[in-house]
Amino acid sequence: MFEAQSSTQPTAQIESKSIPLTQLMRGQTGRIDCTQSHPDECSMLRAMGLRPDASVQMCRLGEPCIVSLSGACRIGLAKDIASRVMVRIDD
Amino acid sequence: MPSTDSPTPSEHSKPEIAETREVLRHAIAVLGNPNVGKTTLFNRIAGIRAKTSNFPGTTQEARVAHIQLPISIEEAQGIAGLASVLIDLPGIYSLDLDLSESRVCREVLDGSLAPAGETARVPDALLVVIDATNLMRNLSIVGESLARRLPTIVAVNMIDSARRKGIHIDPDKLSECLGCKVALCSARTGEGIDTLVEQLTSAKIPDRSAPSDQAGIERWAQSIYEQVSAGSAGNQDDSLTDRLDRAFTHPVLGLLSFVAIMTGLFWTIFKFAAYPMDWIDLWFGSAGNWVGAIVPEGPIHDLIVDGVIAGVGGTVIFLPQICLLFFMLALLEGTGYLARAAFVIDRALRPFGMSGHAFVPLLSSHACAIPGIMAARAIPDRRDRLATILVAPFMSCTARIPVYVLLTTILFPGEPMRQALAFTMCYVLGIGAGLFTSLLFRRTILRGKSRPMALELPSYRIPDLKSALLLTFDRGMVFLKKAGTMILAISIVLWWLGAYPHSDPTQESIDLRAQADAMVDTAPDAEPSQQAQSFFDEADALDTRNAAKNSMLGRLGSAFQPVFSPLGYDRQLTVGVLASFAAREVFVSTMAVQVAGSDDVEDETVLGSIANATKDDGSPMFTPATSWSLLIFYVLASLCLPTLVVTAKEAGGWKWAMLQLGWMSLVAYAGALIAYQSVLIFGGA
Numbered sequence: 041m042f043e044a045q046s047s048t049q050p051t052a053q054i055e056s057k058s059i060p061l062t063q064l065m066r067g068q069t070g071r072i073d074c075t076q077s078h079p080d081e082c083s084m085l086r087a088m089g090l091r092p093d094a095s096v097q098m099c100r101l102g103e104p105c106i107v108s109l110s111g112a113c114r115i116g117l118a119k120d121i122a123s124r125v126m127v128r129i130d131d
Numbered sequence: 132m133p134s135t136d137s138p139t140p141s142e143h144s145k146p147e148i149a150e151t152r153e154v155l156r157h158a159i160a161v162l163g164n165p166n167v168g169k170t171t172l173f174n175r176i177a178g179i180r181a182k183t184s185n186f187p188g189t190t191q192e193a194r195v196a197h198i199q200l201p202i203s204i205e206e207a208q209g210i211a212g213l214a215s216v217l218i219d220l221p222g223i224y225s226l227d228l229d230l231s232e233s234r235v236c237r238e239v240l241d242g243s244l245a246p247a248g249e250t251a252r253v254p255d256a257l258l259v260v261i262d263a264t265n266l267m268r269n270l271s272i273v274g275e276s277l278a279r280r281l282p283t284i285v286a287v288n289m290i291d292s293a294r295r296k297g298i299h300i301d302p303d304k305l306s307e308c309l310g311c312k313v314a315l316c317s318a319r320t321g322e323g324i325d326t327l328v329e330q331l332t333s334a335k336i337p338d339r340s341a342p343s344d345q346a347g348i349e350r351w352a353q354s355i356y357e358q359v360s361a362g363s364a365g366n367q368d369d370s371l372t373d374r375l376d377r378a379f380t381h382p383v384l385g386l387l388s389f390v391a392i393m394t395g396l397f398w399t400i401f402k403f404a405a406y407p408m409d410w411i412d413l414w415f416g417s418a419g420n421w422v423g424a425i426v427p428e429g430p431i432h433d434l435i436v437d438g439v440i441a442g443v444g445g446t447v448i449f450l451p452q453i454c455l456l457f458f459m460l461a462l463l464e465g466t467g468y469l470a471r472a473a474f475v476i477d478r479a480l481r482p483f484g485m486s487g488h489a490f491v492p493l494l495s496s497h498a499c500a501i502p503g504i505m506a507a508r509a510i511p512d513r514r515d516r517l518a519t520i521l522v523a524p525f526m527s528c529t530a531r532i533p534v535y536v537l538l539t540t541i542l543f544p545g546e547p548m549r550q551a552l553a554f555t556m557c558y559v560l561g562i563g564a565g566l567f568t569s570l571l572f573r574r575t576i577l578r579g580k581s582r583p584m585a586l587e588l589p590s591y592r593i594p595d596l597k598s599a600l601l602l603t604f605d606r607g608m609v610f611l612k613k614a615g616t617m618i619l620a621i622s623i624v625l626w627w628l629g630a631y632p633h634s635d636p637t638q639e640s641i642d643l644r645a646q647a648d649a650m651v652d653t654a655p656d657a658e659p660s661q662q663a664q665s666f667f668d669e670a671d672a673l674d675t676r677n678a679a680k681n682s683m684l685g686r687l688g689s690a691f692q693p694v695f696s697p698l699g700y701d702r703q704l705t706v707g708v709l710a711s712f713a714a715r716e717v718f719v720s721t722m723a724v725q726v727a728g729s730d731d732v733e734d735e736t737v738l739g740s741i742a743n744a745t746k747d748d749g750s751p752m753f754t755p756a757t758s759w760s761l762l763i764f765y766v767l768a769s770l771c772l773p774t775l776v777v778t779a780k781e782a783g784g785w786k787w788a789m790l791q792l793g794w795m796s797l798v799a800y801a802g803a804l805i806a807y808q809s810v811l812i813f814g815g816a
Contacts, residue, residue, distance in 0.1 A: 083345070121583050
């Protein structure tokens with residue numbers, strides 16, 4: 041799981057700010073916090089670039105959910121997966 | 132190049148060419164993330180020398196090329212180049228993932244696995260291909276590669292795209308940070324490729340290393356990225372990509388564009404494949420005549436003409452369609468559209484227990500189930516993969532087309548509109564049966580939901596024609612080798628079963644010939660009268676029919692006929708059905724051989740003579756009920772031995788092939804029975 045390695049901030053503070061990726065609005069940007077999923081799926085997403093603190097911009101909501109990763113690549117995620125990826129909204 | 136004795140770094144870096152180069156080629160493994168242009172780069176270096184192979188015991192495909200790499204003058208000593216083998220590994224995001232493709236890469240780098248035909252050993256060098264426009268993520272796999280302590284070169288590909296996006300990469304700084312050679316290049320334009328190729332034989336073991344844990348590698352990658360890269364892709368105007376993505380993945384618009392694109396694809400395939408198919412048909416026809424003329428009549432003549440040429444011709448005729456399909460698919464993949472289409476299909480297939488990953492396998496199966504089933508290798512989840520393999524042969528392959536043409540023509544002579552409708556119905560019925568099968572298996576033996584998809588969506592691009600052509604050539608060769616050799620063997624066996632044991636002429640035909648001879652004798656100088664000629668023809672037809680009936684295949688037909696009797700098939704049709712187990716299209720040729728009695732009508736086409744064929748008792752063979760029953764049977768039945776062989780291989784056991792055969796036969800029998808009895812009852816035929 042990402043949260044074990046991802047952040048230096050206290051857990052309670054992260055949880056209060058984290059929302060599922062699916063709750064980002066179109067065009068909104070956030071930073072990946074953790075992925076609440078099976079370890080294999082976490083490792084896969086992380087290797088694809090959805091690693092802690094990576095910047096994501098929501099391009100399309102729904103099924104599939106499409107995000108742009110730091111403007112470098114686009115990743116399409118089944119809604120099911122996207123709802124388990126937690127992000128912090130950029131201030 | 133020595134490899135078994137744990138070579139020291141200096142040995143590795145100076146390839147020894149002298150004695151061992153005949154035996155062991157300088158092995159270079161090509162590693163990288165998916166969508167970084169790794170295969171385009173591989174093709175750019177290897178060209179037509181690249182061959183598709185596989186990793187034994189896995190479902191992963193490998194591209195391998197034997198090439199001569201340039202070496203420096205001081206090393207050359209009169210030798211033209213270094214004999215090397217370039218191995219294109221599957222695209223992976225990380226070496227450490229628990230996925231089949233990552234496992235294959237790990238084992239190749241460990242020296243415990245090699246593509247079929249190559250010696251398994253630790254590669255002599257590693258070429259890591261990374262995407263200049265997505266450097267930070269790509270550096271992670273470079274970090275993992277450095278830990279392997281192999282002579283390494285990093286190719287920073289797509290440098291032209293990066294430049295357009297305003298990204299600048301400092302190659303010297305990057306080389307310093309990684310401790311190995313770095314080459315900036317563009318596989319699409321060819322920029323920097325020569326320099327990269329020159330560097331391939333002088334790769335050194337990196338003098339730097341990366342942390343071993345994932346979080347450490349990520350921090351390491353970020354720090355290098357910040358040192359070597361200036362400018363960012365983050366401020367790009369992606370509004371066009373956004374709009375296209377939204378349209379192509381939209382629930383309604385996405386589906387409509389998918390249907391439009393696929394219709395265009397199939398229209399192109401059927402339209403343009405028709406010409407080369409005619410030429411191939413013509414060529415094999417004249418080859419048969421030519422061989423027939425020079426080889427004296429006898430078993431060898433029959434074996435070559437009726438077994439080898441007919442069998443190989445029947446397979447090769449589908450090559451244009453297969454090649455065009457792969458060419459169009461490669462072009463479509465090059466545009467970046469296929470990844471979007473996978474999500475559209477995912478939505479449609481998910482209720483039936485399959486995922487969007489099944490899209491390419493099922494699409495390819497419309498050409499031939501064999502490449503379709505092989506394409507299922509790319510499906511990550513085992514149950515998803517098995518379901519797709521089991522369903523693939525329900526898709527109407529091109530080998531069914533001759534049978535569809537024959538039967539729809541018999542059913543609706545002179546009515547092209549109805550023929551087209553019946554044709555479409557066949558395709559829809561196949562897809563429907565496939566979806567039903569998937570639903571059933573995913574609720575029973577392959578229980579579980581299909582894995583949700585996470586896919587990188589590559590940038591929209593103009594496809595690379597050269598890569599598409601190379602892939603097409605390669606797939607064509609694989610099809611020819613696999614299907615060709617198998618079908619050739621089966622055709623020979625079938626010919627033998629159909630030709631032996633030889634039958635003596637029947638009393639009836641002897642009498643007919645005697646009568647005809649008597650007519651000729653009365654007027655020895657004249658041409659045989661029409662009546663005499665028709666007696667001769669009738670005698671030949673009787674003998675052909677008698678030989679077919681008494682051959683092993685004929686006896687088999689008689690033995691199995693009671694099974695097919697409820698579907699309306701007589702002995703000859705039963706033989707046709709049994710023979711088409713070798714390959715479906717054999718049905719048309721088998722029927723043509725069996726009804727050879729109609730050959731006395733000179734102008735009649737093959738289709739015409741089959742349509743007017745009669746049973747042994749003289750009644751018409753193809754009633755509407757029988758034709759419908761046959762059509763439905765051919766849509767649904769697993770009448771293809773090569774497909775079963777491939778299923779067994781790809782699914783990992785004959786039990787899956789037997790399940791496929793059993794289930795498809797059951798569905799086909801039930802469907803044909805319902806069709807036959809319904810037409811008999813309601814159609815008044």
